[in-house]
Amino acid sequence: MLQTSPAAPQSAELPKPILQLVGIRKTFGAFTAVDTIDLDVREGEFLTIVGPSGSGKTTLLRMLAGMDTPSEGNITLHGQLINDVPPNKRPTCLVFQSLALFPHKSVGENIAFPLKVKGVDAAARKARALELMRVVRLPENYFDKNVMKCSGGERQRVALARALAYDPEVLFFDEPLSAIDYKLKKTLEKELKDLHRETGKTFIYITHSLEEAMVMSDRIGVMRAGRIVQIGTPEEIYGAPVDRFVCEFVGEVNTLKVKRGPDGAWQGVDVPGSFTLAPPRDGKTLDEAFVVVRPEFMRILGPGESADNQLEGVVYNEYSLGSRIQYQVRVGAKVMLVELSRGRPLPASADRKVTLGWDAADAFTLES
Amino acid sequence: MGHKRTNAAIWTWTLFVLVAIYLPIVCGALASFNKSRYFGFPIKTYSTEWWQKTLDSIEIGMIVKTSISIALLVTVFSVVIATFGALAFARYEWKGRKLYQKLILLPIFFPQPVLGLAMLLGFNAVGIQTSWMTAVFAHMIWIVPVVTLVIAIQVYGFDPSLEEAAYDLGCSRTQVFREVTLPLLWPGIWSGMLFAFLLSWSNFPLSLYTTGADSTIPEWLYAKMVAGYTPMVPALGTMATLGAACLLLAGGLIGILLRRRAAA
Numbered sequence: 001m002l003q004t005s006p007a008a009p010q011s012a013e014l015p016k017p018i019l020q021l022v023g024i025r026k027t028f029g030a031f032t033a034v035d036t037i038d039l040d041v042r043e044g045e046f047l048t049i050v051g052p053s054g055s056g057k058t059t060l061l062r063m064l065a066g067m068d069t070p071s072e073g074n075i076t077l078h079g080q081l082i083n084d085v086p087p088n089k090r091p092t093c094l095v096f097q098s099l100a101l102f103p104h105k106s107v108g109e110n111i112a113f114p115l116k117v118k119g120v121d122a123a124a125r126k127a128r129a130l131e132l133m134r135v136v137r138l139p140e141n142y143f144d145k146n147v148m149k150c151s152g153g154e155r156q157r158v159a160l161a162r163a164l165a166y167d168p169e170v171l172f173f174d175e176p177l178s179a180i181d182y183k184l185k186k187t188l189e190k191e192l193k194d195l196h197r198e199t200g201k202t203f204i205y206i207t208h209s210l211e212e213a214m215v216m217s218d219r220i221g222v223m224r225a226g227r228i229v230q231i232g233t234p235e236e237i238y239g240a241p242v243d244r245f246v247c248e249f250v251g252e253v254n255t256l257k258v259k260r261g262p263d264g265a266w267q268g269v270d271v272p273g274s275f276t277l278a279p280p281r282d283g284k285t286l287d288e289a290f291v292v293v294r295p296e297f298m299r300i301l302g303p304g305e306s307a308d309n310q311l312e313g314v315v316y317n318e319y320s321l322g323s324r325i326q327y328q329v330r331v332g333a334k335v336m337l338v339e340l341s342r343g344r345p346l347p348a349s350a351d352r353k354v355t356l357g358w359d360a361a362d363a364f365t366l367e368s
Numbered sequence: 369m370g371h372k373r374t375n376a377a378i379w380t381w382t383l384f385v386l387v388a389i390y391l392p393i394v395c396g397a398l399a400s401f402n403k404s405r406y407f408g409f410p411i412k413t414y415s416t417e418w419w420q421k422t423l424d425s426i427e428i429g430m431i432v433k434t435s436i437s438i439a440l441l442v443t444v445f446s447v448v449i450a451t452f453g454a455l456a457f458a459r460y461e462w463k464g465r466k467l468y469q470k471l472i473l474l475p476i477f478f479p480q481p482v483l484g485l486a487m488l489l490g491f492n493a494v495g496i497q498t499s500w501m502t503a504v505f506a507h508m509i510w511i512v513p514v515v516t517l518v519i520a521i522q523v524y525g526f527d528p529s530l531e532e533a534a535y536d537l538g539c540s541r542t543q544v545f546r547e548v549t550l551p552l553l554w555p556g557i558w559s560g561m562l563f564a565f566l567l568s569w570s571n572f573p574l575s576l577y578t579t580g581a582d583s584t585i586p587e588w589l590y591a592k593m594v595a596g597y598t599p600m601v602p603a604l605g606t607m608a609t610l611g612a613a614c615l616l617l618a619g620g621l622i623g624i625l626l627r628r629r630a631a632a
Binding site: 065086087093096097100103104116117166 | 527529530532533534535536537538539540543547548551552
């Protein structure tokens, strides 16, 4: 089911939808790649669709760009049905995962390509291409450079400038940053977000990396097995995941199985003890549930400290995550993760025994 | 030490292969400079007399013209058919593609004299008078599959998203082909053209059955060797080889220039 964030109902300030998907399905033979998606894309927003490989996000994007047609359902752009409008007649442009830069053309020729197709004269083409090169921060002397001799980051910029040269209303991105090294990726993510703000265009980005999505997006849609399981702002996805899948997709989490005891209190299934939990989402009554605690909300309790829920464990491993340190703590047969800021001493006894604790408000109670 | 020995072995082997390949050609060339009418080594007197006679011969002029006409037409038709054939072979998924991939290769494995005879019988059956034009058709039966393979190799190395990107950026189907597909397949098409020309230029078994009253260079050479040998045979043979070598060289040079321009 499509979940709409609480803020979503049409309030007056929200921009009107530019793209609307109603009941979109795509099947290949017996395989359903995209399974009944309803989605409103607001004009000017940066929407990221995130999901593991095989979740149908690329198929969804290809239908939006016009490279595939939906088996069922309607796609409308500004209220007009565009299901069968071919890509070259749509005011949209896709930045491919492979970037699809033309290897037989120079940087300038690649960027000016959509203008050449439109019949713009050579001088005007060059002027516009140089302008766009400034926008994406490519040096002017790259105009005649062979595009295959550019570095990965430079190619990203060429692909972006080429898409902008087409002047689309909506830009699609199919994981273009997946082959870029971490540091450059961070820079390009921020630049892309800046560019989104400067151009005011609608961006729809797909990726398997939620971290990437968090940095750039106004809204994130999480896809799984052809469906959008949750859509909302990065804060909503992070702070109120609808299920265990979304929760685990956000990052490493601690998951504990619990069930109601005879007295109605929550009892641990794979660790002993009873727990105080926040009520489940939507006020559902559950007999079994999963408690999910993010490693950064799990605390190691010092002497005199206490928390709503406590577990005894033994620290057996630690990893440096840069500014934080992750501790792996064995509680019975279960391994719990705790992340502390660097420099905070570990309040453990000599035999590395610790008391873990978390408060009910810092955990999610989710349907199993 | 071992490295040196490997190098020596590589050089010896290369030299041996080169000598084995070029010795017969050189012998043929030498034979054409023999003043005496009959073939035999050692050559007593050298002369360019037979080369002059070959160049002056009206009959040979016509034969060369026939060979060139056939080869050029075969090149043009084969490359057009094979380019689209290669796209069907290597690029697009369609029903029957697997069968097509096998069927297209079959003529290559068919013995050419049998293929030639079969075509002659076929032409007679439908009442077509054989001439150099029927030979164009016969050559294509064998050459189109070869050229399709050559161009298909280029198609396999082609990222289909490039065509999609061009289409997405506003190109019509024709513009996609002209701006992206054709330029990127060009190296393969170029090799295909050279192959088509050279395979047709030197083809004997298919020409023998399908040229009718006309004659190509290989046919003429064969006829003269069977009866009426003069050193004009090795002279024309050497000229044909040199012509083909020049074409190949020019083709290679153009290829290098194109690549250089692309890399600039």
